[in-house]
Amino acid sequence: xxxxxxxxxxxxxxxxxxxxxxxxxxxxxxxxxxxxxxxxxxxxxxxxxxxxxxxxxxxxxxxxxxxxxxxxxxxxxxxxxxxxxxxxxxxxxxxxxxxxxxxxxxxxxxxxxxxxxxxxxxxxxxxxxxxxxxxxxxx
Numbered sequence: 001x002x003x004x005x006x007x008x009x010x011x012x013x014x015x016x017x018x019x020x021x022x023x024x025x026x027x028x029x030x031x032x033x034x035x036x037x038x039x040x041x042x043x044x045x046x047x048x049x050x051x052x053x054x055x056x057x058x059x060x061x062x063x064x065x066x067x068x069x070x071x072x073x074x075x076x077x078x079x080x081x082x083x084x085x086x087x088x089x090x091x092x093x094x095x096x097x098x099x100x101x102x103x104x105x106x107x108x109x110x111x112x113x114x115x116x117x118x119x120x121x122x123x124x125x126x127x128x129x130x131x132x133x134x135x136x137x138x139x
Contacts, residue, residue, distance in 0.1 A: 017060040024056040027119070029066070030089075031132040033076045039099040042089050042129060059124065064115040067105040070132055081137045082107030086114075088122060089129040099131060107134070 030037055030051045041048060053073050055066070067084045071077040077084055084105045092098040102122045103114030124130075 017058050019058055022058060024058050025126055027055045027057050027061075027066075027130055029053045029055055029070070029130045029132055031070055031074055031077075031134060033074070033134045033136060036085065036087055036099065036131050036133040037089075039089060039097045042097040042099075042131075045129070057119070059120040060118050062115060063103050063105050063117050066130070066132075067107065067115075070134070071107060074134055076136055077107045077134045079136045080108060083135040083137070085133040085135060087131040087133075088124060089131050090125065090127070 028045075030042075030045075030048050031053065032051050037048065037051070045052070053069075055069055057066070063084075063086055066086070067077070070084055076082065084107055085101065086103050086105075087099045087101045089097055089099050103117050105112050105115055
């Protein structure tokens, strides 16, 4: 079994996901302007429904790809100098929701160091949430 996991990780890191043959996963994205949601807010995600977008994507999707989808959903993400901050939200071993910052991208054409990080590289697991803060700077 450990060998299968190692092979799978090698497969995923190689970026060999065939998007025509591989079924996409549901990524539940919660976005808001100027701040991340608090981890406790995810105890009842029904209260966050107005901030939710459901995206079907693959484990090899990059933060840049997700940023482009967020820009289509929320005009604030298209603002000049906007930064898009990503955090994974998942239950800890104790059952409490935990939030971990995983990267940032720019909403404009600038490249960032996290643009090419994939969901797999971020250790995303099916059922995790992605929280997105759209940080708009007024320069």
